[in-house]
Structures are given as structure tokens and as C-alpha cells.
Amino acid sequence: GIPIRTTLDNSTTVQYAGLLHQLIMKARSTVRDIDPQNDLTFLRIRSKKHEIMVAPDKEYLLIVIQNPCE
Amino acid sequence: MADFRVRQGSGASSGSQRRASIISGIYANRAASCRSQSTTSDGKAVDRGSLAGNKYAIRVFDEEGKDVTPHPLFHSDPNTVVPRRTYGSSSTSISNASTTESILDEIVEPGSRGDTTVSLSDVQVRQEEIKEELTKADLDRRVDLYLTETETVWILDMPSVVVSVESEDAGRVLERNRIYVDICTNRPGNDRFVEKMMQTINGAAKNKEVQCDKIIMEDKGMMVTSWDLYDLFHISEIEPTSKAEGSRTTTGKSSKSHTTKEHDRTMSVSSDRGSPTSSTMILESAVLARIHEEEECHSEAVLTSENFQQDLFFMERILMENIFQPKLAAYRQFPVLTDPDVTSDTSGTVTAMKEAKQEKHDKEKKDKEEQKEAFIDPSILSGLNKTPEEIVPPRLERLWSYVCDLTNGHSVSSMVWSKVNPDLLAVGYGAFDFKEQKKGLACCWSLKNPMWPERIFQCEHGVTALDFSMASPNLLAVGMYNGSVAIYDVRSCNDAALLDSSESSNKHTGPVWQLRWVEQDRGATGDGKKERLICISADGRITEWLIQKRLDCTDLIKIKRTESEKKKLPGEKERKSEALISQQAAGMCFDFHPKDTNFYLAGTEEGHIHQCSCSCNEQFLKTYRGHKGPVYKVAWNPFSTDMFLSCSADWSIILWHQDSQTPILTFSSATAFVHDIMWSPKSAFIFAAANESRVEIWDLSVSTLNPVISLFANPRVKFTSVLFAKNTDCLLVGDSKGEVSVFELQNLAAPNSNKVDTLRDVIGPAVAI
Numbered sequence: 001g002i003p004i005r006t007t008l009d010n011s012t013t014v015q016y017a018g019l020l021h022q023l024i025m026k027a028r029s030t031v032r033d034i035d036p037q038n039d040l041t042f043l044r045i046r047s048k049k050h051e052i053m054v055a056p057d058k059e060y061l062l063i064v065i066q067n068p069c070e
Numbered sequence: 071m072a073d074f075r076v077r078q079g080s081g082a083s084s085g086s087q088r089r090a091s092i093i094s095g096i097y098a099n100r101a102a103s104c105r106s107q108s109t110t111s112d113g114k115a116v117d118r119g120s121l122a123g124n125k126y127a128i129r130v131f132d133e134e135g136k137d138v139t140p141h142p143l144f145h146s147d148p149n150t151v152v153p154r155r156t157y158g159s160s161s162t163s164i165s166n167a168s169t170t171e172s173i174l175d176e177i178v179e180p181g182s183r184g185d186t187t188v189s190l191s192d193v194q195v196r197q198e199e200i201k202e203e204l205t206k207a208d209l210d211r212r213v214d215l216y217l218t219e220t221e222t223v224w225i226l227d228m229p230s231v232v233v234s235v236e237s238e239d240a241g242r243v244l245e246r247n248r249i250y251v252d253i254c255t256n257r258p259g260n261d262r263f264v265e266k267m268m269q270t271i272n273g274a275a276k277n278k279e280v281q282c283d284k285i286i287m288e289d290k291g292m293m294v295t296s297w298d299l300y301d302l303f304h305i306s307e308i309e310p311t312s313k314a315e316g317s318r319t320t321t322g323k324s325s326k327s328h329t330t331k332e333h334d335r336t337m338s339v340s341s342d343r344g345s346p347t348s349s350t351m352i353l354e355s356a357v358l359a360r361i362h363e364e365e366e367c368h369s370e371a372v373l374t375s376e377n378f379q380q381d382l383f384f385m386e387r388i389l390m391e392n393i394f395q396p397k398l399a400a401y402r403q404f405p406v407l408t409d410p411d412v413t414s415d416t417s418g419t420v421t422a423m424k425e426a427k428q429e430k431h432d433k434e435k436k437d438k439e440e441q442k443e444a445f446i447d448p449s450i451l452s453g454l455n456k457t458p459e460e461i462v463p464p465r466l467e468r469l470w471s472y473v474c475d476l477t478n479g480h481s482v483s484s485m486v487w488s489k490v491n492p493d494l495l496a497v498g499y500g501a502f503d504f505k506e507q508k509k510g511l512a513c514c515w516s517l518k519n520p521m522w523p524e525r526i527f528q529c530e531h532g533v534t535a536l537d538f539s540m541a542s543p544n545l546l547a548v549g550m551y552n553g554s555v556a557i558y559d560v561r562s563c564n565d566a567a568l569l570d571s572s573e574s575s576n577k578h579t580g581p582v583w584q585l586r587w588v589e590q591d592r593g594a595t596g597d598g599k600k601e602r603l604i605c606i607s608a609d610g611r612i613t614e615w616l617i618q619k620r621l622d623c624t625d626l627i628k629i630k631r632t633e634s635e636k637k638k639l640p641g642e643k644e645r646k647s648e649a650l651i652s653q654q655a656a657g658m659c660f661d662f663h664p665k666d667t668n669f670y671l672a673g674t675e676e677g678h679i680h681q682c683s684c685s686c687n688e689q690f691l692k693t694y695r696g697h698k699g700p701v702y703k704v705a706w707n708p709f710s711t712d713m714f715l716s717c718s719a720d721w722s723i724i725l726w727h728q729d730s731q732t733p734i735l736t737f738s739s740a741t742a743f744v745h746d747i748m749w750s751p752k753s754a755f756i757f758a759a760a761n762e763s764r765v766e767i768w769d770l771s772v773s774t775l776n777p778v779i780s781l782f783a784n785p786r787v788k789f790t791s792v793l794f795a796k797n798t799d800c801l802l803v804g805d806s807k808g809e810v811s812v813f814e815l816q817n818l819a820a821p822n823s824n825k826v827d828t829l830r831d832v833i834g835p836a837v838a839i
Binding site: 002004005029032033036037042044051053055057058059060062064066068 | 295296297299300301369371372373375377378381382384385388389392
């Protein structure tokens with residue numbers, strides 16, 4: 001996909017966008033396979049260094065990367 | 071085509087030669103094209119030129135070899151041909167789709183009679199009809215066309231080679247078969263059969279190569295999932311709505327600014343929180359657009375679409391939850407979860423829980439140093455790390471504070487919880503002093519987002535009082551410094567007030583210092599519990615506001631100035647009564663009795679507290695004198711309902727009993743105005759007070775001389791209001807910088823709800839009645 005607005009540098013943005021796009025497709029497919037009337041609304045991935053939160057929609061993906069404050 | 075007989079030479083009927091040629095013409099034509107037309111005689115029409123041409127190419131020879139190709143009998147005459155042609159052409163056009171049989175049918179024109187083969191008869195008829203001359207009348211005349219069925223024409227007749235055993239010929243056929251078999255068996259050595267070979271001419275073979283385009287093969291794979299199928303079935307429903315969304319490319323400016331504001335906010339999150347937290351945001355469009363303009367429009371549409379706003383909203387809340395998770399957990403009195411993986415320093419992760427706890431304590435220590443909080447017992451710091459067997463003194467722990475750029479600089483004047491949602495807080499911002507007046511603000515904060523208020527209502531004047539309604543919990547009444555009262559609907563994000571009292575003729579002329587929705591039994595009118603909006607203001611009136619189309623009020627009572635009792639000093643002459651500038655005293659606060667809502671207390675600027683009744687609006691029932699300065703707040707004890715507390719600018723807090731007109735207990739601990747007090751909703755003994763520089767928690771069961779907890783503020787900041795949280799042990803403190811801090815009360819004496827009326831007992835010994 002094409003980034004519309006970003007606060008990171010371009011290469012990182014593109015990388016995140018591409019990889020997360022595929023992941024969202026997979027996650028959405030999983031959710032809907034179980035129940036076709038269901039749909040994915042939010043995805044959170046917690047890792048050692050960050051937390052990645054993705055809000056998918058039909059037309060766009062909203063991705064937020066947060067450093068935990070602990 | 072089996073039945074055509076080409077008759078040559080002399081025929082049975084006249085015009086046989088013609089017929090011959092005609093028939094051959096037919097045959098040739100039929101052979102030539104499948105769209106065969108039966109011909110008339112020769113050269114009839116232009117579109118039959120082909121036929122004529124065909125005909126001319128064919129030459130008929132009879133037995134003697136003479137060329138008997140007939141000449142055309144009929145020379146086309148334009149006048150007469152025309153009608154004929156139309157007939158003919160119509161028949162040709164119709165016959166396109168029909169079979170050969172029907173062609174013959176249509177050509178049959180009135181008066182056709184054929185005795186020989188069908189085609190011949192047709193042709194003959196047409197020939198005769200050529201000679202007719204048609205008049206104009208004839209053209210318009212209705213022509214009847216008779217369609218008759220002709221005899222069956224055999225086109226292909228393959229007689230069967232199979233004969234039934236039971237038929238008559240069976241015997242003969244069998245006999246023939248047998249003879250044939252015999253012949254075959256006799257053939258090899260028979261004299262009657264001679265083998266002879268023939269050489270046929272082989273035509274010259276020719277190789278022809280043809281090249282075709284490369285056949286491109288493509289493999290395509292598809293995975294069909296159950297939701298794919300589901301989508302396909304529902305695509306018709308989804309289509310029109312998505313089109314409607316797509317066409318919405320422009321939206322209002324407010325939503326756009328909201329987007330940018332949120333964007334800014336998230337940016338400010340990263341800058342405010344500094345190193346610990348930084349959140350970065352990527353926004354991506356998953357739509358590939360072919361045209362560049364379309365792409366721009368589309369990204370605009372995406373950024374301003376409602377879905378996006380909502381997603382941003384959720385995302386923000388989740389971010390907040392992440393950031394504030396330990397604090398919120400403490401608020402809710404859950405055990406605090408710590409992330410075992412995340413450690414700020416590179417120490418080992420053995421017993422992660424303990425370590426995290428240690429870190430938390432370290433952080434708290436830092437916090438404390440920043441806040442310059444001084445505890446009564448400095449050994450608390452070390453006491454935290456000890457095992458909990460020791461009694462830890464009560465303390466306030468700061469969790470977080472509701473503050474944002476917008477509220478910075480506005481002094482907090484009042485705070486109130488929503489009646490239905492215990493996590494929703496309304497805060498009014500406005501200065502108390504006349505000199506510091508600026509535009510006021512009323513904000514609704516939610517627990518889920520401590521960094522930005524959910525609703526912001528800008529007001530013309532400083533907000534001095536707030537209250538949520540109980541009957542319709544979405545209404546927020548706001549009292550302002552100029553005496554007007556406005557009612558906002560919290561459900562909408564609209565900045566405009568639902569109702570405003572500016573047009574009311576009876577409105578207050580002084581600041582509205584307190585405002586409350588009171589539920590009352592209106593026994594007289596027969597209604598059940600009815601809710602009234604009551605305010606007290608500096609112009610000395612307590613008014614009840616009626617919510618109709620416009621906000622209007624009626625007076626409950628006017629506070630008259632009462633003279634203070636002065637002891638006459640010896641030697642003084644009798645003085646005349648004081649010349650009063652105004653008959654009314656400014657009211658500062660009021661509180662309705664928790665059990666009997668007919669009674670209420672009103673505190674005035676002159677230091678008197680009057681007990682009044684709703685039913686009597688001329689006189690006070692009682693007057694409590696004790697304060698020497700304006701009474702800022704009165705509060706009935708929610709448990710022991712005949713005692714109440716009042717605080718004033720004379721640096722003191724006084725506990726009264728409603729029957730005695732002199733104070734029961736006086737609490738003074740600092741030389742500062744006491745702006746606000748509030749009883750704890752959990753215990754009859756605990757109340758909080760906000761001095762200017764400190765927040766104090768008093769526990770009367772422990773000590774009546776000193777506060778149990780005393781929290782100091784930053785030097786530049788004054789505490790102006792306190793609020794207890796109903797569902798948890800937390801205290802909210804508002805200050806003059808616009809910050810509402812949330813503190814957790816820890817280790818206070820657990821309230822015992824059985825002892826309700828023991829406040830009297832507790833303070834009994836200390837009272838000198």
C-alpha cells in the first residue's frame with residue numbers, strides 16, 4: 001500500500017506497511033474463516049521492544065508503534 | 071434434390087425448354103448458395119441479377135447438341151417490376167430464416183396451381199402474372215396471401231438397408247443375401263471374376279504451412295475461503311453503501327481540524343512524556359489508485375472519513391491505556407501488572423515481579439522528590455520495602471493528573487462526577503478573583519483518556535460551579551462568574567449550550583458560586599421525586615431554575631443581612647444599627663440535607679450559616695455564627711446527618727451540630743484560605759480539605775487536632791478543590807494551574823459502616839457543650 005501520512009522515515013514506513021498488510025490479511029482471513037459474519041477490528045502485537053497496534057479498515061490501515069513506558 | 075427431373079427436348083407441357091432452363095437455374099442457384107431462392111423466370115429484378123447471371127452461365131444442350139439456351143423472355147420494365155420486386159424481396163427476406171419448403175410456400179401467390187412439380191408450378195404462375203398491369207388502386211388493394219402446404223419434398227432419401235424379418239420382402243431379401251454370400255465364396259477361383267488393376271491419377275500433393283500466434287498459457291490459482299463465498303453473496307448489499315462512502319470526498323472543516331488536532335496530540339504525547347514513551351504513527355492506504363488526482367482525493371477521503379476518526383479515537387484510547395496501565399489498575403484497585411520483559415536497566419530478569427515492584431518504588435521516590443511532597447513520617451520511604459506486617463501510615467499516592475494544553479493556566483473551580491458513569495468527570499475552570507477573570511472552560515474527562523478531555527465547552531465567563539443532573543444524566547449545568555447559568559448536553563460535541571440564562575430577566579447579578587440538581591419530594595404537587603436546579607449566588611438569592619424553552623428562575627429565598635451580635639463595651643453609647651449598603655448578603659454555598667430535602671444550609675460571605683427551609687422563603691430557621699470570614703463550603707455529614715462541616719477564608723474548618731448554634735469543633739492547621747471540603751463517601755469520620763498550599767485528610771477517629779495526611783503542593787500552585795471518588799479510594803484535587811490530580815488513599819483506617827452515629831460519640835469528649 002501507499003503511505004498517506006507518517007511520522008517515521010520513508011523506508012521504515014514502507015517496510016512496516018508491506019509486512020503488516022500481509023499479516024492483516026492473514027489475521028482477517030483467520031477470523032472470517034471461523035465465522036464469516038465476523039471481521040477484524042484491531043490487532044495488537046506486543047514484542048520486547050515495542051507494541052504495534054493496527055486498526056484495519058476497508059480502505060486503509062492505521063498503524064501505531066509504541067514504546068512501552070515501563 | 072432427388073426429384074428434379076430435367077426435361078430436355080420436347081416436354082409434356084408448353085414452355086418446357088424454359089422450364090428446363092429455369093429448373094437448372096434453380097438447381098444451380100441452390101447449389102451455389104444456401105440462401106436459395108426459387109427463381110422466377112429470367113432476369114426479373116435487379117437483385118435477381120445473380121440468378122440471371124447464373125442462368126447465363128449455364129447453357130442447355132439437348133440431345134442433338136444444339137444450344138437451346140433460351141433467351142430472356144421478359145425484359146425488365148421499371149414500372150411493372152417495382153411492385154413485383156417488393157413482393158419478391160419480401161419473400162426473399164422472409165425466406166432467409168425459413169426452410170426451403172417455406173420458401174416455396176411464400177412464393178405461392180394467389181391463383182397458383184401446379185400440376186407438375188412444385189417448383190415448376192410456381193414458376194409458371196409467376197410468369198403469367200408478369201403480364202398483368204397494376205394500377206395504383208391495385209397497389210393499395212389488400213392482397214390476400216394464401217399459404218398452403220406443399221407436398222413433401224424429399225431432399226435426402228436414404229433407404230434403409232435393414233429389412234424386418236416379418237416383412238413381405240423378407241424372404242426375397244434373405245434369398246438375395248444368400249446368393250451374394252455364395253458369390254463371394256465362389257469368387258476366388260471363379261472364371262467369371264477377373265482381377266484387374268487400375269491406376270488412378272494421383273493429384274499433386276502440396277504442402278501448406280500455417281503459422282498461428284503463440285498460445286499463451288497461464289496458470290491461475292485461487293483459494294476460496296468460506297468468507298469469500300459469504301462476501302459474494304452479500305456483495306450486492308455492500309456495493310451501494312460503499313459507493314456512497316466513496317463519493318464523500320469533502321467533509322466539514324471541524325472534522326479535519328479534529329484529525330490534525332489528534333495528530334498533534336499524539337505528537338505531543340511523544341514530546342511530553344519524553345524518553346519513557348514515544349509513540350509513532352504510520353497511516354497507510356491500502357488502495358491502489360491509477361490516477362494521481364484520484365489518489366489525492368482518495369487519501370483525503372480516507373483521512374477525513376468517519377471510520378478513520380473512529381479508528382483514531384480507539385487507537386488513542388488504547389495508547390492511553392498502555393501508558394497509564396499501572397495507574398489505572400491502582401485506581402481500580404487491581405493488582406498492578408508489570409511487563410516481565412521490559413526492564414529499563416539491564417539487570418537480570420530473575421523474579422521479575424519483585425524487581426518491577428522495586429522499580430516502581432524507585433519511580434515513586436523520584437516522583438515524590440519532584441513533587442516535593444513531605445510526609446509526616448519520613449521513614450515511610452524505607453517502610454515501603456519492608457514486609458507488610460508493619461503498620462504503614464496512611465498516605466496519598468499520586469496516580470496521574472488530568473491536564474492538557476487547553477486547560478493549562480485555568481484555575482480549577484469545581485469538579486463533579488457524572489451520576490451514571492462513575493468514570494466520567496466534569497471539571498469547571500474559572501478563577502475566583504475578580505482580577506483574574508478570563509474565558510472559562512468546562513471539560514468532561516474520561517478515565518480512559520487522561521490526556522485530552524472528551525468534551526470541551528468554551529464559556530464566555532469563568533466557570534464557578536458545575537453539576538450533572540440525575541434525572542437526565544446527559545445534562546450538565548454550569549454556573550458562571552457573570553451570574554448566568556447554562557445547560558449543556560454532554561452527548562453532543564457541540565460547543566453551544568443547550569440552554570442559556572442570558573436572556574432571562576431574573577438572572578443573577580453576581581457570580582454563581584454553587585449549583586446543584588436536587589431531588590425533592592414535591593408532595594404538594596403530587597409528583598414523585600422531582601429534580602430542581604438550585605443555585606446560590608453573590609447577589610444574595612437562592613434561586614430555582616425552571617427548564618422550559620428558556621431558562622428562567624424563581625427565587626427560593628433572599629439572604630438578608632443579619633446583624634452580628636456585638637457586646638456592648640462599657641462606655642460606648644448606644645449605636646444605631648449599622649447602615650447597610652445592601653439588604654442582602656452574598657451567598658457562597660449551600661447544601662441540602664441528605665435525608666430531608668426540605669432543609670438546607672446556606673453559607674454567606676459575612677460568615678453566617680443559615681438553615682432554611684424550602685417552604686418558608688422569608689425567614690431563616692436558624693443561624694449559625696462562628697466563622698469570621700466568608701464561608702466557602704458547607705457539607706452535611708452523609709452518615710451522621712445532624713452534623714455538618716463548613717470551611718471558610720478565616721483559615722478554619724468548623725464542625726457543627728445542627729441543634730447547637732455554636733461550633734462543636736474547629737480545625738485549623740494552616741494560615742491559608744480553606745477553599746473546599748468534602749466528606750468521604752465511605753466513612754463518617756474522614757473528610758478532605760483543600761487549603762491553598764496543602765491538601766489535608768482528616769480522620770476524626772484518629773485525631774481531631776491534626777490531619778492524618780497532609781500533602782503539599784508545588785510552590786506556585788494552589789489547591790482549590792477536592793473531590794472523593796465514589797467507587798474507589800481516590801481523591802481528586804484541582805489546583806490553580808488547571809491540573810486535576812488523582813491520588814490514591816492508602817492505608818486509611820477502614821471505615822466501619824455499622825457505626826453510623828458514633829461521630830457524636832467520638833467527638834463527645836472533645837466537645838464543650
